[in-house]
Amino acid sequence: MNTSPALSVSDVNFSYGAKKALDGVSFEIKPGQCTMLLGPNGAGKSTLFSLITRLYDTPSGRIELGGHDVKQDTCKALATLGIVFQQTTLDLDLSVQQNLRYHAALHGISGKVADARILEELERLGMIERRFEKVRQLNGGHRRRVEIARALLHKPSLLLLDEPTVGLDVPSRAAIVDYVHRLANTGNIAVLWASHLIDEIYPDDHLIVLHKGKIRAIGSVDAVLQTTGAGQIKDAFFKLTQGDEPR
């Protein structure tokens, strides 16, 4: 049995020219753990995601997914990963099912297995009736659900979500937040969720507060509150980011 953390980030640094985007970032995420990555705009969240997904090269430090180094063992590492990007990455002119089949093919899943998993994931997300519709016809919330279904099709051990609820209405946002938390609790899948929306945090979550490329706080909600001496996460965040207040 693989006992490695779902994600391990060790002393990662990254710069855009002279501007340092990440500075000595280290943390681990265990299976079944939902970790909220908090930070104001420009904190380095998206850069960190680009390094984890190997869209960028990691110039220093080490990132492992399920025990596989993303630099040395890229394919095995990426196979453990499900991703929902900040921007929609679905093909708008294809149907929901066609988009999901395409993703399954990229992960080497056979047509029969893919179809069964597509039904299973869409059923769980309440999207099964919409599977033959073109993505262009779906609203933002439904598109996000399809992207979550897609990220889970190959049964990853880590789900990365990069501000997936931006631009969604309140019920759609609440549904997605609830679904992902249940997934972490019951599915033994690790979740790393980048956000700057405090109300997306549940009491059992782990927190990483990133600001100007550095980790300012890490641990359970209670631990972060205790460290900062704040009564609410919002206040703790405010203290840690010195005024870059979240919504």
Add this chain to the structure above:
Amino acid sequence: MNILHFWRALWGITGRELRRFVTQRERFISALVRPLVWLFVFAAGFRAALGLAINPPYQTYILYEVYITPGLIGMIQLFNGMQSSLSMVYDREMGSMRSLLVSPLPRWFLLLSKLLAGTFVSILQVYVFLAIAWAYKIHAPWQGYLYIIPALILSGLMLGALGLLLSSFIKQLENFAGVMNFVIFPMFFLSTALYPLWKLKESSPLLYHLAKYNPFSQAVELTRFALYGQYNQEALLFTLAAFVVFISAAIIGYNPSKGMMIKKGGG
């Protein structure tokens, strides 16, 4: 990861390109209208003005329409390659490129699969064009319609790889107009697509040399000879070499540690 994984991914990428092409009817129509306008209008107008000597692979005097048909096949593939390049830049701006690049497959394979898929789409367009040209009484030996398949695969890959390479350098969609001006037009007009090399030599030795060593000319000649059941080794080797150079540079361009991706700030 095994061979079946690679096969399924290739099949998936090709199927997606094909579906996108079929659903985007305007793209299909414009891809056909462009060469047909050249064939029906341009060629008809220049038929009288341009006399063509007998040159291989032709064994007799030919109409200008017959001469430019392989050039227009090349035009279809050239525009298709650039369209793929444009869609890569678009996909990158829209983000869908990311979902491809984070797949658990080597990046060279993903890029090569994209190329193969684009080439397949371009070959379908070529055959529809050839069917219309046939109805317009432009006939080649029937075997030629089979012999051109390998030539079309290689020239499609070469032109697609050029598009891929360009897409790794183009920062934004708006910059694509520059590609039209500085790549497509010079490549097309400085080639043997519209006039044979000896005609160019008569007017300018410099243009002659530029056209002779233009990879697009070589791809057109490879197709021209294949369409008449003949093998042009020089064109084959030149097109193959150009493909290897373009695809290698494109793979470097898309490599996260070496390429242009970081400078563009996204994948």
